[in-house]
Amino acid sequence: MFDTLTNRLQGAFQRLRGKGRLTEEDVKEAMREVRRALLEADVNHVVAKEFTDRIREKAVGQEVLQSLTAAQQVVKIVHDELIELMGGTQEKIARASKPPTVVMMVGLQGAGKTTAAAKLARYLLTQEHRRPLLVAADIYRPAAIDQLKVLGEQVNVPVFSLESGAKPQEIVQSALAEARRGGYDYVLVDTAGRLHIDDELMHELDDLVTIASPEEILLVIDAMTGQDAIHVAQSFHERLHLTGLVLTKLDGDTRGGAALTVRHVTGCPVKFVGTGEKTDALEPFYPDRLASRILGMGDVLTLIEKAQATFDEKEAKDLEAKIRRNEFTLEDFLNQLRQMRNMGPLDQLLGMIPGMNKLKQQLEGKSIDESQIGKVEAIILSMTKEERQKPELVMKSSSRRVRVAKGSGTQVKDVNQLLQRFEEMRKMMKMFSGPGGKRKMRGIGDLTSAMQGGSNATQTRTHRHKKKR
Amino acid sequence: MGFFQRLKSGLAKTRQAFTDRIRDVLGRRKIDDEVYEDLEDILLGADLGVSTTEALLSALMKEAKRKKLETADQLIPVLRDLILETFAGNEPVESNVGKGMTVILVVGVNGVGKTTTIGKLAHHYLASGKKVLMAAGDTFRAAAIEQLVVWGERAGVDVIKQNQGADAAAVIFDGIQAAKARSADILICDTAGRLQNKAHLMEELQKIHRIIKREVPDGIHEVLLVLDATTGQNAIVQAKMFNEVAELTGIILTKLDGTAKGGVVIAIKQELNIPIKWVGVGEGMDDLQPFSEQEFVEALFEQV
Numbered sequence: 001m002f003d004t005l006t007n008r009l010q011g012a013f014q015r016l017r018g019k020g021r022l023t024e025e026d027v028k029e030a031m032r033e034v035r036r037a038l039l040e041a042d043v044n045h046v047v048a049k050e051f052t053d054r055i056r057e058k059a060v061g062q063e064v065l066q067s068l069t070a071a072q073q074v075v076k077i078v079h080d081e082l083i084e085l086m087g088g089t090q091e092k093i094a095r096a097s098k099p100p101t102v103v104m105m106v107g108l109q110g111a112g113k114t115t116a117a118a119k120l121a122r123y124l125l126t127q128e129h130r131r132p133l134l135v136a137a138d139i140y141r142p143a144a145i146d147q148l149k150v151l152g153e154q155v156n157v158p159v160f161s162l163e164s165g166a167k168p169q170e171i172v173q174s175a176l177a178e179a180r181r182g183g184y185d186y187v188l189v190d191t192a193g194r195l196h197i198d199d200e201l202m203h204e205l206d207d208l209v210t211i212a213s214p215e216e217i218l219l220v221i222d223a224m225t226g227q228d229a230i231h232v233a234q235s236f237h238e239r240l241h242l243t244g245l246v247l248t249k250l251d252g253d254t255r256g257g258a259a260l261t262v263r264h265v266t267g268c269p270v271k272f273v274g275t276g277e278k279t280d281a282l283e284p285f286y287p288d289r290l291a292s293r294i295l296g297m298g299d300v301l302t303l304i305e306k307a308q309a310t311f312d313e314k315e316a317k318d319l320e321a322k323i324r325r326n327e328f329t330l331e332d333f334l335n336q337l338r339q340m341r342n343m344g345p346l347d348q349l350l351g352m353i354p355g356m357n358k359l360k361q362q363l364e365g366k367s368i369d370e371s372q373i374g375k376v377e378a379i380i381l382s383m384t385k386e387e388r389q390k391p392e393l394v395m396k397s398s399s400r401r402v403r404v405a406k407g408s409g410t411q412v413k414d415v416n417q418l419l420q421r422f423e424e425m426r427k428m429m430k431m432f433s434g435p436g437g438k439r440k441m442r443g444i445g446d447l448t449s450a451m452q453g454g455s456n457a458t459q460t461r462t463h464r465h466k467k468k469r
Numbered sequence: 470m471g472f473f474q475r476l477k478s479g480l481a482k483t484r485q486a487f488t489d490r491i492r493d494v495l496g497r498r499k500i501d502d503e504v505y506e507d508l509e510d511i512l513l514g515a516d517l518g519v520s521t522t523e524a525l526l527s528a529l530m531k532e533a534k535r536k537k538l539e540t541a542d543q544l545i546p547v548l549r550d551l552i553l554e555t556f557a558g559n560e561p562v563e564s565n566v567g568k569g570m571t572v573i574l575v576v577g578v579n580g581v582g583k584t585t586t587i588g589k590l591a592h593h594y595l596a597s598g599k600k601v602l603m604a605a606g607d608t609f610r611a612a613a614i615e616q617l618v619v620w621g622e623r624a625g626v627d628v629i630k631q632n633q634g635a636d637a638a639a640v641i642f643d644g645i646q647a648a649k650a651r652s653a654d655i656l657i658c659d660t661a662g663r664l665q666n667k668a669h670l671m672e673e674l675q676k677i678h679r680i681i682k683r684e685v686p687d688g689i690h691e692v693l694l695v696l697d698a699t700t701g702q703n704a705i706v707q708a709k710m711f712n713e714v715a716e717l718t719g720i721i722l723t724k725l726d727g728t729a730k731g732g733v734v735i736a737i738k739q740e741l742n743i744p745i746k747w748v749g750v751g752e753g754m755d756d757l758q759p760f761s762e763q764e765f766v767e768a769l770f771e772q773v
Contacts, residue, residue: 036519042701045513109724109752110580110697140752142619143612150611150633195727222580226516226701228729249579252664254703277579277609 027059027074034078041255044230047085047264055081085260086287091269093124094215094243099185100133102176102212106205106240107220108232109193112248114144116220116274117190118151119282120246123272124186125157133184135175136161137168137208138192148190155279158182168192169207176212189214196235205240218271220246221262229258230265237266248274251281263287328426330388334380337373375410379418382407395419498541500533508544515732518702521739525551549766555735556762560719560744570648570688571655572681574641575721576674576711577695579662582723584613586695586749587657588620589757595624599654604644605630606637606677609661617659623754637661638677645684665710675714691718693746698724698731708737722760723749 031052038048058081059074095101103120105113117134124130134152136159138144145161152159160175172189179187189212194201209217219233219242236242245266247259250273263270270285322328380388382404387393394400394415405412498504505526512522525548532538532547573590577583587603594601603621605628607613614630621628629644641658648656660677663670681690692715696704711717722731725748734745745760 039513039519040702042703045510108699108727110582112580141616143615146615147610147612154611195724197728222697222699224578224697224700224703226699226704226729226733227514228516228699228727229701231728232699249664251666252578252703253666253706254701257701 022059022074024060027056030074031056038257038260041257042224042226042229042261043257044227044261044265047230047261051081051085051260082260083288085264087263087269088287090284090286091244091271092284093120093128093271096215100176100179100187101185101216102187102189102214103216103218104189104191104205104208104212104214105218105220105246106191106236106242107193108195108222109141111193111220111222112274113193113220114138114147114151114190115277115279116246116248116272116282117188118148118155118157119274119279120272121152121157121186121188122155122279123282124188125155130186131184132157132186132188133175133179133182134159135172135187135189137171137175137189139164139166139168139171140192144190144192151279168204169211172208172212187212196232196239202235202239209240216243217241218244218246219262219266219268220248221258223247223250223256223258223273224252224254225258229261233262233266237268242266242268244268244271246270246272246274247285251275330380330383330391330422331385333422333425334377334388337376375408375414376418378408379404379410379415391419391422395423496540496542500538500541500544504541504544505530508548512732515730516701517732518705518736521732521736524739552735553762553766555739556745556766558742558744559738559760559762560746570653570685571691572645572648572685572688573655573657573691573693574660574678574681574715575658575693575695576660576715576717577662578664578697578707579610581662581695581697581700582749583607583662583695584616584620584659585752586721586723586747586757587617587659588624589749589754590657590747591620591626592624592754593757594655594657595626600652601626601655601657602644602648602651602653603628604641604656604658606640606644606659607661608633608635608637608640613659613661637673638680641677642680642684645681665707671710671714674711678715690716692716693719693721694743695721695723696731696734696737697729698722699727699729700733702733702736704733705736705740708741708743712741712743717743719744719746721745721747721749721757726750726756 034055035048035052038051039045043051055074055077058077093103105117105120107113121132121134124132134148134157136145136148138148149159149161160171160178162171162174168191175187175189178184189208191205191208192201194205196202217240219236221229221232225232233242233245245262245268247256247262247270250256259270259273262268270287272282273285275281275283322332383394387400387404394404398412401412401415405415408415508529509522509526512525513519517525528551529544529548532551533544536547538544538547575583575587575590584607591601591603601624603617603626605614605617607617608631611633614628614633618628618630629640629647631640631643637660644656644658647653658677658681660674661670663674665671678692692711694708694711694717696707700707708717708720720734720737720743722734722745725731731748737743738745745762745765748758748760748765750756750758
């Protein structure tokens with residue numbers, strides 16, 4: 001999501017890296033480039049200017065410039081400042097000493113409040129093992145209450161609403177009573193979208209705050225927001241004393257500069273980010289990880305966490321043993337593919353691996369088509385059990401290949417290609433599992449080029465087994 | 470309130486923020502680097518983006534030199550004309566409507582106000598004596614269909630729909646058949662919000678667009694991209710990508726009643742030459758107004 005910003009920054013520092021000792025003029029030049037990059041990423045122009053000024057001061061003021069690793073040191077300063085700008089450490093959602101903890105979601109129209117509320121409810125239920133209650137207090141947008149009810153059903157969290165005609169104040173009041181009666185420990189209030197300059201509706205929020213005295217007032221803000229983010233965040237904060245931010249639609253290709261801006265101007269931490277349309281696509285926000293990602297250092301921690309959440313440890317050990325014994329079969333391959341898909345969209349995962357950003361870009365034009373996985377799945381599923389264990393059977397028999405192609409709705413070419421790639425992969429894995437770090441690295445290169453070759457060759461054909469969303 | 474005033478009141482905040490700051494900055498100061506830096510801040514702050522801002526300022530400098538301008542306030546009319554130039558050839562709103570059946574496909578990312586805008590569009594065309602139908606093509610978002618149905622009731626327009634989760638292309642197909650059967654003048658198709666980097670969703674849109682072209686070969690096809698005025702530079706990418714899959718015929722700029730300035734449309738017009746057709750200035754049925762570049766730019770500079 002921050003790719004282009006990353007590239008710009010890397011471009012700016014590439015020049016510094018070639019140099020060794022730096023002059024003040026070098027740093028100034030690089031900071032001009034950084035400022036441009038930040039502006040193109042929608043960081044507020046005032047914030048961008050302050051940011052680059054501060055880095056320039058730090059870089060020029062210290063012995064940095066005399067050092068032989070000056071460029072690396074400047075990168076480190078930028079990294080540290082980015083973390084600082086986004087608020088240091090990860091901040092958890094509040095919990096009241098006496099339940100229920102009331103959380104209010106506020107923001108402009110279309111920021112994604114209703115979806116974010118449902119996602120947060122799911123998060124609290126499944127990750128924190130709490131009992132949340134969703135409250136439908138958006139009485140203005142047509143069908144907003146229905147939307148929350150449907151989402152509530154999807155995430156298995158009850159939704160409190162009153163008959164039409166009830167005011168938000170009444171709804172929240174009754175919801176609180178219901179929460180106490182029902183023993184809920186979180187109350188998530190979905191409020192209507194409103195303009196920060198709409199005095200009447202902002203006044204309604206004042207009322208709700210008075211009634212519910214929420215522990216958390218979260219401003220939900222669209223990651224694609226431009227320069228106006230500063231006004232929105234400031235107005236809501238002045239009026240309501242926000243406690244945190246939820247940044248939505250980060251799965252787009254926005255460079256997301258709003259994240260830097262809102263944190264900076266409100267002093268409120270970004271607590272969660274929305275990364276997809278499904279109800280599980282809400283993640284706690286880690287400024288340090290995001291800063292690394294912006295600088296192209298990868299976000300290994302998130303990747304590891306995702307992997308841990310998805311992969312079964314015992315299964316992984318079994319697999320490792322199989323690879324060692326060179327017994328890795330198409331069946332295992334299919335399992336791997338499926339697990340990988342469970343971790344999220346491929347291109348998102350690639351962005352988290354250090355050094356993979358370039359690859360990600362190469363792939364971007366050609367788009368890592370998720371339906372490719374569906375296709376591979378179809379081919380493997382069209383084989384018999386025996387064939388999956390011993391791919392050579394298919395490789396050696398053209399009638400088998402024709403049958404598999406027909407069965408999976410693909411062409412013989414595709415079947416061949418899959419088998420070839422699988423064979424290469426098997427060899428590589430053998431190498432992978434052996435000792436020696438350098439050989440492992442080479443393995444990664446091979447794997448990725450194999451992936452890329454695959455998505456090239458099959459791109460123009462139509463796919464069956466489209467991935468449903 | 471006529472539409473002229475409404476547009477003005479919608480743009481009032483745009484205008485005010487812009488002109489207040491311009492007045493602060495400019496006045497009768499002698500033109501120097503600082504004046505240009507201040508102008509740069511204003512244009513950047515209005516979401517015009519780095520490239521457009523730089524291009525405008527360098528053109529402005531050239532003009533200032535050529536015309537031998539001396540004080541900052543003299544720069545404004547020149548800058549206004551430069552911005553106005555970028556809107557050259559902005560087609561009038563109704564250009565594509567009125568000759569046989571028109572299918573209007575409304576597209577955009579999540580949360581920009583597509584469904585609301587469709588309700589307003591339906592109301593507009595109904596009021597101008599057209600027979601209008603709507604197709605509930607957002608089969609993904611929870612309660613999106615219900616939302617459109619409510620707008621349909623408000624406007625007095627029928628909605629062709631299936632259940633949530635149905636194939637969007639099939640709903641649009643149904644809509645077209647119904648529109649033909651009832652000999653409607655205009656069919657307005659809602660679609661699910663989609664981020665432009667989601668390949669499979671963009672493919673789905675391409676398919677919908679293809680179906681419309683196939684089923685209504687002699688009709689008029691409008692594809693309108695709804696852009697949220699609060700969106701920053703990502704709006705340019707949105708316009709590019711949606712244009713690639715569905716040949717945009719125009720842009721609707723929504724939520725101009727806030728403090729957002731929507732300056733990014735200048736860059737879009739410049740880079741992609743897609744006309745801006747409508748602006749959304751509120752939540753009422755009448756709060757959709759034809760875009761006028763004259764008004765837009767005049768409003769930006771009024772009172773200076």
